[in-house]
Amino acid sequence: MTKLSVGLIGVGKMGWPMAANLVRAGFSVIPWDSDAAVRERFAREFGTPNPASIGDLAGASVIVTMLPTGAIVRQALTEGGAASLAETLAPGSVVVDMSSSEPIGTQALGDVLARRGVVLIDAPVSGGVARAIDGSLAIMIGSNDDAAVQRAEPVLKAMGQRLFRTGALGSGHAMKALNNLVSATQFGVVSEALIIGRRFGLDPAVMVEIMNASTGRSFATEIPIKQHVLTGTFNTGFALGLMTKDVKIASELADNIGVPSPIGHLVHDLLARAGAEIGPQSDHTKAFTCWEQWAKADHH
Secondary structure (H helix, E strand, O other): OOOOEEEEEOOOOOHHHHHHHHHHOOOEEEEEOOOHHHHHHHHHHHOOOOOOOHHHHOOOOEEEEOOOOHHHHHHHHHOOHHHOHHHHOOOOOEEEEOOOOOHHHHHHHHHHHHOOOOEEEEOOEEOHHHHHHHOOEEEEEEOOOHHHHHHHHHHHHOOEEEEEEEEOOOHHHHHHHHHHHHHHHHHHHHHHHHHHHHHHOOOHHHHHHHHHOOOOOOHHHHHHHHHHHOOOOOOOOOEHHHHHHHHHHHHHHHHHOOOOOHHHHHHHHHHHHHHHHHOOOOEHHHHHHHHHHHHHHHHO
């Protein structure tokens, strides 16, 4: 049992079970969330400190961030000038950004923290809420400092089962966005196939069964489509706005390095249009209902 102290910023749908697994693994966890009620509830349930301000995390050896965007990560670490975590963390501390952030922004934040002797690692995750709960997330690790990765590894192993070293700082965030580009594209094209098939008279449930026994099989056919679209539950726990953001990160990365990304831009536009109709907080699988409505409207 180790008593390494870990500050975790962002105790949300993913952050809560991840912080809970850190407590169970024997780490001394200091949880921070902008919602005081969430902090209070976590502290009560797990017997952790309930910090009065984010500055109370400055004594932690490792800081983990699990926040909606890279901009919010930067704000959490740098807000407050001289009193900010970026200025008050001890030299040699490690910050692990497990959010889905923009790779170029991550590199810039790494430079800011490095000036204080603090190392930034990007370590975004895949696997959703279910794998956050059972501690079996896939974690993609980007860093310019192998020793810092080694120090953070026990913390990461408490939350994830498969740790992948992707390269330099920012590479983990690039990989995460590109993975979600593939995932979102699968979801979009399977949805399109089901809408076409149903119009022709095919049963979507039979279609999915056949795809899962054939070359069309993918994560989309096995989980979001089969378990959430066909059942009408639309409750994967992953918001449409977050999926849209990740696809945007991937297509903007392509633009920044001069690589065409026609499919990425198209998938982003389809998700963004759906989000404008049903709201970015809707489950990402609910985009299917929009696309189905548009098909009906085009038909009439």
